[in-house]
Amino acid sequence: NAGVTQTPKFQVLKTGQSMTLQCAQDMNHEYMSWYRQDPGMGLRLIHYSVGAGITDQGEVPNGYNVSRSTTEDFPLRLLSAAPSQTSVYFCASRVSPAFQAFFGQGTRLTVV
């Protein structure tokens, strides 16, 4: 049982480049979300989705886009990477917002 799978695990980007962080879950969860983790700031919600075709902004959405074409996949797109987006990114899925989250392994992104 794979759970939540994120790729890649590590990535280095140059300022201005774009990329997509992939997230897939096999638990048939409706709710999926993206977080970034920065020292001393915990996990901050970037975007989330309540089902295929439905997405919404979290606390820190600027510079990121998401889409949800299937229940399984929830990619996060960085449109034009900036050094401030250097962080560890986690994808999570859950049955509903009030249920525990299952996390992917994380993507460590460095923007130079």
Place this chain on the structure above:
Amino acid sequence: ELKVEQNPLFLSMQEGKNYTIYCNYSTTSDRLYWYRQDPGKSLESLFVLLSNGAVKQEGRLMASLDTKARLSTLHITAAVHDLSATYFCGCDMRFGAGTRLTVKP
């Protein structure tokens, strides 16, 4: 907007000592979660607290929930080195800043 606040953010303990981590949240949710994160790893679920007065225990960790006070606690009893990690509380889709626990021999 829901806010989740943890304290302390850093905790250095001697082995064998007891301590409590506090988690305050700002909504009327009756569910709260605790997670553990080891360095360089993802978050793993520790406890799910589903109602007012809920108490869960596993080993040297015990979590409780007071929905009226909007407060959850994670109590550590007779700490051991293996408990060194960062602990997060979560409510709905929000998380606290985390408590980095270091247990020293």
